[in-house]
Amino acid sequence: MRVVVEAPAGRTIREHAASAYPQECCGALVGRASGESRVVAAAWPVENASEVDRTHRYAIAPSSYLEVERRANAQGLTLLGFYHSHPDAPARPSERDLLQALPRVDYIIVSVVRATPSDITCWRLRDDRVAFAPEEIEWRPES
Template structure:
């Protein structure tokens, strides 16, 4: 299912990725699932609360996820997925990403190096968890 995300929201993800470099940034992607497309209405930054190695790891606290769920529902939207950055690594999911991934959610990954964003791609876990399918990003 393609992910439609406006230029302003993409730019917000890129800015977050540059701000937290060399650590990973993370946040939520909220909007509407029309059945044939996920339409992003907003992106909400989260704090990366992973205890250590934040240059290669991220964690969003469950209470924060709960709040995102409630805030999205309060605006008649759904939590469509999450974004995070890969500092100095490609915008592709790692094995560690796969082990922690959930079905359905879009996982938008931005590759960043210093002030420069290299690439942004979106991925969805396969139903059998064996890997990912890349999702088309429409702007």
């Protein structure tokens, strides 16, 4: 599977990750599934609702999740997944990420080093739910 990220969504993800530093940011990926690809038309920032160390954890409140679902449905879009940042850490899923992962959704992770987004990866929980599988990302250029 391949995840195609439209330019405005990619810009939002990078800017949100940089502005939230040194805390983790999080948000929703919305768009459309098309054959073997999922096209992310928009990235919607969501408040990090973690009640513990936000420099190493993120959480999306159930009310925020429902609001994203409603907003996406109203615009004829689908919630495809989520993004979050790893401040001063690799763009690889953590054990915490694995524990809170949902099946059949994409997770974009942004490594942010000294407030600058660097490596960006995408992952999907495997069917056996014991690990993530990497996903290919295609970044659409500005038109």
